Amino acid sequence: MTDDPVIEATGLGVRYARRRGWALRDCSFRLPAHSVCALVGPNGAGKSTLLALAAGLLRPTEGTIGAPPREETAYVGQDKPLYPQLTVDETLRMGRELNPGRWDAQSAERIVGEGGLDGSARIRSLSGGQRTRVALALALGKRPSLLLLDEPMADLDPLARHRLMGALMADAADHGTSVVMSSHIVAELENVCDHLLLVDGGRIRLSGPVDDIVAAHRLVTGPAAAVDDLASHTVVESRTSGRLLTALARPHGPLDAGTWQTAHPSLEELLLAHLRSPGAPALTIGPRTAEAVRA
Numbered sequence: 001m002t003d004d005p006v007i008e009a010t011g012l013g014v015r016y017a018r019r020r021g022w023a024l025r026d027c028s029f030r031l032p033a034h035s036v037c038a039l040v041g042p043n044g045a046g047k048s049t050l051l052a053l054a055a056g057l058l059r060p061t062e063g064t065i066g067a068p069p070r071e072e073t074a075y076v077g078q079d080k081p082l083y084p085q086l087t088v089d090e091t092l093r094m095g096r097e098l099n100p101g102r103w104d105a106q107s108a109e110r111i112v113g114e115g116g117l118d119g120s121a122r123i124r125s126l127s128g129g130q131r132t133r134v135a136l137a138l139a140l141g142k143r144p145s146l147l148l149l150d151e152p153m154a155d156l157d158p159l160a161r162h163r164l165m166g167a168l169m170a171d172a173a174d175h176g177t178s179v180v181m182s183s184h185i186v187a188e189l190e191n192v193c194d195h196l197l198l199v200d201g202g203r204i205r206l207s208g209p210v211d212d213i214v215a216a217h218r219l220v221t222g223p224a225a226a227v228d229d230l231a232s233h234t235v236v237e238s239r240t241s242g243r244l245l246t247a248l249a250r251p252h253g254p255l256d257a258g259t260w261q262t263a264h265p266s267l268e269e270l271l272l273a274h275l276r277s278p279g280a281p282a283l284t285i286g287p288r289t290a291e292a293v294r295a
């Protein structure tokens with residue numbers, strides 16, 4: 001991974017209409033080139049808006065976003081528009097004609113072929129999951145430097161999802177493609193994404209390399225009576241049950257091992273704690289330098 005950003009946003013804000021609130025506000029982040037980024041957040045958080053901005057389909061109301069040009073970007077939105085009257089083969093031919101000089105027929109055909117799709121089948125006769133596969137084949141065939149996926153796997157069965165995710169990630173790794181993928185299925189993202197953006201209420205809550213964000217947090221368990229010990233640390237969420245206190249915290253120094261038991265949270269535990277605590281301070285960790293990655 002290099003430190004060059006594929007997307008760089010500064011003070012980004014979007015308001016769809018003057019009388020509506022902000023869909024995104026004050027969003028600043030850098031996404032390193034060749035990274036695979038999970039974009040997570042609750043319904044209405046602003047994920048699709050952020051992806052549309054990165055795809056150049058929407059202009060910011062305020063702030064700036066730098067991203068590759070449209071011809072180098074592939075975007076698969078939730079609605080996946082395809083021509084229902086075309087066959088699968090005709091759809092891929094159209095992809096080739098629309099992307100002269102950069103169409104990667106092999107990648108596109110592999111994605112379609114792995115789904116066992118009949119090239120002569122009309123798009124309108126395909127299931128939702130099969131259409132998703134064709135939309136992803138078109139996106140990869142474009143050989144983008146940036147692939148933007150808005151809940152790409154939502155209508156695929158678990159096995160197809162697992163396989164298609166594997167194929168997508170292998171293709172992205174082979175070609176150094178940067179990927180930003182929104183999903184509500186955190187388990188699906190945990191093993192494939194190296195970068196995280198958590199958006200909530202239109203604001204960036206967490207941004208940075210997944211490993212660094214997880215490493216910055218601890219699940220802390222100890223006596224509720226010792227709660228004042230945690231005052232010098234950032235407590236994202238805490239609960240007491242009888243005399244026991246459990247917290248997700250970002251320690252700013254050692255915690256007394258005689259008082260507190262600590263463990264690293266899973267990505268899912270970490271995200272859920274942040275989503276349950278919208279007032280917790282945001283955390284941005286800059287992309288690691290090449291030296292830090294090698295260390």
Ligand SMILES: Nc1ncnc2c1ncn2[C@@H]1O[C@H](COP(=O)(O)OP(=O)(O)OP(=O)(O)O)[C@@H](O)[C@H]1O
Pocket residue numbers: 016017020023041042043044045046047048049050
């Ligand atoms: N075209 C639009 N016109 C007006 N408001 C919009 C439009 N698109 C999105 N919004 C509003 O912007 C906010 C963010 O929506 P967005 O679709 O980006 O969220 P999301 O995180 O992708 O949600 P979901 O997980 O449900 O897909 C919401 O309040 C939504 O109502």
